Amino acid sequence: MNSQDYELDGYDYVLPEECIAQNPVTPRDSSRLLVVDSPLGCHHGVFRELPQWLRPGDLLVMNNTRVIPARLYGCKSTGMEMEALLLERVERQVWLALVKPGRRLKVGAMVEFFAHGNLDLPPLRAKIRGMDEATGGRFLEFELSGDRELQDLLDDYGHVPFPPYVTDTQAEAEQYQTVYAQAAGSVAAPTAGLHFTPGLLAQLDDLGIERAMVTLHVGVGTFRPVEVSDIRGHQMHQEWLEVSGETWRKVQEAKERGGRVIAVGTTSVRALEGAAHWWKSQGAGSVGAGSVRAGSLRSRLEGQKLSEPAPTEDQKLGESGFYGKTDLFIYPGYEWQVVEGLITNFHLPRSSLLMLVSALVGRSRLLELYQEAIAQGYRFYSFGDAMLILPEGCGCKPE
Numbered sequence: 407m408n409s410q411d412y413e414l415d416g417y418d419y420v421l422p423e424e425c426i427a428q429n430p431v432t433p434r435d436s437s438r439l440l441v442v443d444s445p446l447g448c449h450h451g452v453f454r455e456l457p458q459w460l461r462p463g464d465l466l467v468m469n470n471t472r473v474i475p476a477r478l479y480g481c482k483s484t485g486m487e488m489e490a491l492l493l494e495r496v497e498r499q500v501w502l503a504l505v506k507p508g509r510r511l512k513v514g515a516m517v518e519f520f521a522h523g524n525l526d527l528p529p530l531r532a533k534i535r536g537m538d539e540a541t542g543g544r545f546l547e548f549e550l551s552g553d554r555e556l557q558d559l560l561d562d563y564g565h566v567p568f569p570p571y572v573t574d575t576q577a578e579a580e581q582y583q584t585v586y587a588q589a590a591g592s593v594a595a596p597t598a599g600l601h602f603t604p605g606l607l608a609q610l611d612d613l614g615i616e617r618a619m620v621t622l623h624v625g626v627g628t629f630r631p632v633e634v635s636d637i638r639g640h641q642m643h644q645e646w647l648e649v650s651g652e653t654w655r656k657v658q659e660a661k662e663r664g665g666r667v668i669a670v671g672t673t674s675v676r677a678l679e680g681a682a683h684w685w686k687s688q689g690a691g692s693v694g695a696g697s698v699r700a701g702s703l704r705s706r707l708e709g710q711k712l713s714e715p716a717p718t719e720d721q722k723l724g725e726s727g728f729y730g731k732t733d734l735f736i737y738p739g740y741e742w743q744v745v746e747g748l749i750t751n752f753h754l755p756r757s758s759l760l761m762l763v764s765a766l767v768g769r770s771r772l773l774e775l776y777q778e779a780i781a782q783g784y785r786f787y788s789f790g791d792a793m794l795i796l797p798e799g800c801g802c803k804p805e
Contacts, residue, residue: 411737426785427789428572429575433603435601439452440794442794462614465618467667471589471590471624473592480530483518488507490504490506493626496545501556503544571788581600584596592623620653622645622677623647628645628759666797
């Protein structure tokens with residue numbers, strides 16, 4: 407640890423524009439893989455070679471969230487064109503959304519959103535009911551008759567939102583979903599999981615490498631930029647998560663047999679560590695010893711999955727799992743509770759995701775690995791290549 411670990415400028419790096427992947431590779435598991443298996447060295451390979459770096463009894467934990475068609479296009483009552491990115495449902499017909507142009511969309515304004523060009527459907531009307539200071543977004547109240555729900559209409563009106571740095575792509579919407587995506591609710595993909603194919607998953611099964619699922623619906627908390635010079639002052643926006651009792655049991659069994667718990671993506675990390683933090687805060691013990699010093703978890707239960715009713719107040723991590731929201735912010739100095747290794751993509755400079763990975767492998771070490779990846783022509787960001795950080799490469803095994 408040094409002072410730069412807490413400075414936003416310490417997480418900056420220069421990325422040539424040509425390194426930003428605009429299209430996914432085909433097949434998915436033909437992406438490149440940078441393997442970190444020691445404190446000093448690394449290896450270059452292909453993602454389909456992942457099984458050779460894992461052991462029977464290891465546990466891969468994956469985020470099974472599914473990206474919803476969250477981007478809507480429409481206009482204000484004056485005719486001004488606008489767009490909205492739905493973040494989460496806050497009431498039955500009220501959604502929090504990021505809107506453009508934000509400054510010209512005041513509280514009380516009426517907007518209409520249009521169906522896909524070849525669909526002869528009436529526009530969806532919504533009123534801007536308020537502003538959200540935490541995100542700069544707007545609360546949109548949709549005018550829907552009867553028992554109609556907005557999420558049931560998104561296939562006709564919405565578009566799967568690619569990241570803003572994907573500006574010239576031929577990718578299909580389904581290529582921005584993992585092959586195991588199930589629980590609808592994210593506005594961005596858990597991109598570390600995009601590299602898996604059904605064939606690779608079957609190979610892992612045959613080798614005795616276990617799998618478990620969590621759900622964390624990716625929202626603004628994941629991609630919101632860090633803007634404070636001292637990163638310890640950054641506040642994560644809450645995101646909804648579920649860690650089932652079955653997944654928690656698999657984690658415990660993996661640790662008991664000496665297997666390694668390897669998260670697939672930073673969202674799986676935040677789900678596991680957030681749930682473990684909450685469980686420990688209840689005085690019921692945890693998977694690892696030590697205390698969590700960075701971040702917190704708030705059990706606000708109104709943010710349930712789109713497809714399921716709200717859980718009851720007595721649901722918690724244990725036999726029935728944990729259901730709630732997390733604003734956990736992981737950065738260097740964090741004491742790991744569950745996760746021992748990580749599969750992840752290459753992240754934006756000055757982002758909370760870069761800080762999370764730095765907490766596992768070290769900030770200076772991570773920036774060195776990024777420079778190595780740039781020199782070797784790796785593809786960065788959502789449609790880019792992957793990195794595998796093994797426990798022996800990070801030295802951050804939970805106590």
